[in-house]
Amino acid sequence: MSSSHFFLGGDLPVNRLGFGAMRLCGQPGNFGPFPDWEAGKHLLRRAFELGINFIDTAHAYGPGWNELLIGEALVGTQQTIYVATKGGVEKTAHDRVFPDGRPEQLRLRCEESLHRLGVPRIDLYQLHRPDPAVPFLESVEALAQLRREGKIRHIGLSNVTLEQLQAALAVVPVASIQNRYNWNERKDDSMVEFCLQQNIAYLPWGPLAAQPFAPDAPLSHDLRLAELARTHQATPSQVALAWLLQRAPNIIVIPGTTSVAHLEENVAARKIALEEDSLREA
Numbered sequence: 001m002s003s004s005h006f007f008l009g010g011d012l013p014v015n016r017l018g019f020g021a022m023r024l025c026g027q028p029g030n031f032g033p034f035p036d037w038e039a040g041k042h043l044l045r046r047a048f049e050l051g052i053n054f055i056d057t058a059h060a061y062g063p064g065w066n067e068l069l070i071g072e073a074l075v076g077t078q079q080t081i082y083v084a085t086k087g088g089v090e091k092t093a094h095d096r097v098f099p100d101g102r103p104e105q106l107r108l109r110c111e112e113s114l115h116r117l118g119v120p121r122i123d124l125y126q127l128h129r130p131d132p133a134v135p136f137l138e139s140v141e142a143l144a145q146l147r148r149e150g151k152i153r154h155i156g157l158s159n160v161t162l163e164q165l166q167a168a169l170a171v172v173p174v175a176s177i178q179n180r181y182n183w184n185e186r187k188d189d190s191m192v193e194f195c196l197q198q199n200i201a202y203l204p205w206g207p208l209a210a211q212p213f214a215p216d217a218p219l220s221h222d223l224r225l226a227e228l229a230r231t232h233q234a235t236p237s238q239v240a241l242a243w244l245l246q247r248a249p250n251i252i253v254i255p256g257t258t259s260v261a262h263l264e265e266n267v268a269a270r271k272i273a274l275e276e277d278s279l280r281e282a
């Protein structure tokens, strides 16, 4: 069984079962404040109680509202909670989302995030998505500058290719990659391997999109997931998370939920040990 923690950026001991906060927003489109604000804070605090010490958010979630909720939940907590946020995507309506990777915009969003989260420095600041209208390395250099100024501790990249990661590594240390990856969607396998070799954390987003009822799920995989769930007296969601945790020791999962019961179920996935055979055949 691989370690329960990963040293993000080489120095932050992050529990590999984290929390993705995106769903704690208004709906549709993760736009506006989470309607039951107090319940949202309660859920985040329950996550801290359960040992989660890593929360993923973004400027675009809300926009701003999600970071504000997290900032409030952090007030008074005795635990060390590492917060990862992102800049580089703008959301002006529930159905209007676009990249903006201009250096001045990244700086503005980062400063707003510091304020909303109520922290002196952001543990992990991720470029949400490369902006086709801005040279990729200009956006990366903007994050490097924020890091030199002490506003952010580590730099992460999201929705990037292996080539983009390699280009970024030539100018700045990259602590994490956040791309879509789960039981059913494994196109990023070579990225996972590369990150493992480089000691870079890999944060698969959409980790539960692999449930049997996902419309694009290959049937054979669905049946296998259900079978493994039966064998382990677990739910398919738990097996999907356990599979990711065992897939590679640099993977940090960030499942999202609005339900305390689902949160508790997801955290319990840490205890499921899939046999080597299951991993190979999965």
Ligand SMILES: NC(=O)c1ccc[n+]([C@@H]2O[C@H](COP(=O)([O-])OP(=O)(O)OC[C@H]3O[C@@H](n4cnc5c(N)ncnc54)[C@H](OP(=O)(O)O)[C@@H]3O)[C@@H](O)[C@H]2O)c1
Pocket: 019, 020, 021, 022, 023, 056, 057, 128, 158, 159, 178, 179, 204, 205, 206, 207, 208, 209, 237, 238, 254, 255, 256, 257, 258, 259, 262, 263, 265, 266
């Ligand atoms: N970088 C990017 O571009 C990007 C894009 C998307 C997401 N993300 C990040 O990745 C995180 C996770 O992604 P995601 O929220 O899209 O996908 P996810 O974590 O795979 O799935 C979340 C969905 O699954 C449901 N769910 C959670 N636990 C469950 C359980 N035990 N049983 C049944 N259903 C369960 C949730 O509904 P309930 O609320 O009913 O539990 C929610 O609808 C986000 O919070 C965000 O931080 C990043």
